[in-house]
Amino acid sequence: MSGPWRKSTFCNGADACVLVAHVDGLVMVRDSKEQDGPVLKVTAEDWQAFVEAIAFRSRGDVGPLRLSREGDNVWAMTYQDSPGALLFGDSEVAAFVAGVKDGEFDLAALASGSLGSDGDDRSGPHNAPTAGVGVKNG
DSSP: OOOOOBOOGGGTTOSSOEEEEEETTEEEEEETTOTTSOOEEEEHHHHHHHHHHHHHHOBSOSSSEEEEEEETTEEEEEETTOSSOEEEOHHHHHHHHHHHHTTTTSHHHHHHTTTOTTSOSSSOOOOOOOSSOSOBOO
């Protein structure tokens, strides 16, 4: 699938990042490491609840879109009955969570296209958090 994919400015040019696109009223999520891998197609309502949960409660397990720790340096993102899971490392999740908390993945920001195709059009690169990833499980 092609689309206006965005990654967090906190990725600082890294190739391994969570990619997000807003297409036809849905939010698409994929893993930059697997260009031909699965794409989660998330309703706008479920996406907004997910980013608000991460931004305000540091939880990634609210509603049908889930981000959960699966092991040492392995996080899985799943959505309802979508086949497969997207797998991310700690640094990818840390950059994504920092971007969520900075408003980069709010529906309005995604729909406006203000971040550009790779998310690097904002105020320049940021330092990704290194002490934990900012999402609590459980």
